[in-house]
Amino acid sequence: MALEDYRGDMEMCCRCSTCKFIPMQKVKGAQYVNVCPSIAKYNFHAYSAGGRLNIAAAMLKDGFKYTDKLLDIVYNCQLCGACGVSCNYAMDMEVLQPISEFRLRCVEDGKTNPALDKVIAGLQKQGTMVPGAKGKRGDWATGLKLKDATKEKVDVLYHVGCLTSYDKNMQKLAKATVKILQKAGVNFGIAGNAETCCGGRAYQMGYKEDFLNQAKKNMDMIKKAGIKTLVTGCADGYQAFKVLYDKYNLKGDLEVLHISEYIDKLIKDGKLKLNKKVNLNVTYHDPCRLGRLGEPWIHWEGKKVPGDRFVFDPPKEYRRGTKGVYEPPRDVLKSIPGVKLTEMTRIKEYAWCCGAGGGVNESNPGFARWTARERIEEAGSTGAEAIVTACPWCEKNFSETIKENGSNLKVYDIVELVEKAI
Ligand code: SF4
Ligand code: SF4
Known part of the structure; x- marks a missing residue:
């Protein structure tokens, strides 16, 4: 697939801004209503998913004219996928895929971010x-x-x-x-x-x-x-x-x-017994790529039915983030004697990103930490003593943010708590 293949999806965007927030039908309060770190931080529509789709669609139509501002918009996105989940609560259209293809297109056109180039040189x-x-x-x-x-x-x-x-x-x-x-x-x-x-x-x-x-x-x-x-x-x-x-x-x-x-x-299966008590009140952070973005890929081949309506033959099934890995880590935590799990407001497919994804950790560490701070504050609001995650990149970003800003919250990966319980 290439950016061109998502032209129809991008043109479907009605600029409703649902991709910025938890959908109205699901929202639990005003305090933790944001889902997109990029628009929450930069507060200008171009930094939202809808904005990115509008820009990419315009560039497909009028040509790719890159500016520093445009690249700032492209790279200051964690590709966390929360936008797509919120949009797809009501809409049938791809959101994250065209945003990702837009990024791939920038790199293909040589419009890279120097900090990311360095990381890739190390990879090579x-x-x-x-x-x-x-x-x-x-x-x-x-x-x-x-x-x-x-x-x-x-x-x-x-x-x-x-x-x-x-x-x-x-x-x-x-x-x-x-x-x-x-x-x-x-x-x-x-x-x-x-x-x-x-x-x-x-x-x-x-x-x-x-x-x-x-x-x-x-x-x-x-x-x-x-x-x-x-x-x-x-x-x-x-x-x-x-x-x-x-x-x-x-x-x-x-x-x-x-x-x-x-x-x-x-x-x-009875092969692992957790029998040591770990007295700890915890809250669980769903890593984006284990949760909503861990949902299995759906292979689809077909064509759009001619006409204005967005109808496909055969019908297209959308990944809405609801089939990620949500229950297993929670069940493991609940199996540890002494652990008490209190949930945050934004969980599962609506989880707020830790901030470290999409190259942001490397290209704009300040934004990565800003995003983590918001999550740490949300975790703290539950009364938990510790935030537990299931990804080393989340743990590192949370720990470093706490070190810089201070907080009584402890940070653990789920395996650390299981290790204590065996
Ligand atoms: S991407 Fe979806 S939710 Fe966001 S403005 Fe466009 S249609 Fe609305
Ligand atoms: S992928 Fe995440 S950071 Fe990027 S636009 Fe969507 S919600 Fe915002």
Whole structure:
């Protein structure tokens, strides 16, 4: 698909601004009504999903004339998908896909963001989205004697991900995951230094070729090793393997599970017992790419029926964000003795982004932190002692924001709490 293929969707936009807020039928109060970090921060219609669609449609019609302001609008969007969920509460049209294609088109036309170029140069050189990463990808596992999934037969490949592999503060998540899988007696392995980036964050930044290169490398390794099931604790990785690889027909029949889904299954199958008390009042943050953007891809081929109405033959099914991974992490938290879960206002498909996606963390860290601050405040308003997430990128952004701004709220990944309970 290319931007041109979404011309009709973009022209459908009636400028109603629903994409900026939780739909009226679902709203619970005025305080946490915003869903789009970009319009909430920049407060000018061009920074909303509708604005972006209007601009892209006009450019398709009148030619691509790039300005610094236009690129500021394009890159200051987390591609979090909340806009599409709100719009699609009432409308049948693609919203996030054309916004993403607009970004891909900018990169294709050489209109890149210098900060993102640097990250991609690192990816090309080192196979990771952690710029300036030191050491080797598998160093965190030194001494753990884990199986090498590229050489030994395993039931599950644990894909660790870039941030968890390389960031010294995040390696605890990989170690916690290992302990949990070992405790449950899972025959798993890692790819160690043979693991490479999933490519998902490169895709969000607009670098489609780099994404495809990574996807092909990963799938070659997975096929060669005969791996049938992949488990990851990274929401970006989950969405890449499960949704994006499928979109580009690269996934085959690989089963892709997020660690929260896998732990939930282990608990429900009686293979993992959580019996140590963890006395903690928590609230749960749905990572965008595990929640609404983790919804399976729907392959559709057909054509628009001629006429003014937006009718397709065969009928087109829209991804509305309701089929993301919402219950498994909540069920896991509820299984931990002593943990009390209190929900925030914006949850599941209406969750507010942590701020770290879409390249914003790298191109405009101030905006990433601003977005996290809003979520931390919302989490604090529940009376919870801790915000629990299920993605290292969220945890890092929340933790760094709290360090900069102060808050009593603690930040955990779900695997850290499960590790405490086993
Ligand atoms: S994208 Fe959808 S919700 Fe936003 S202004 Fe356009 S039609 Fe309305
Ligand atoms: S993807 Fe997220 S940040 Fe971008 S326009 Fe949509 S809601 Fe706003």
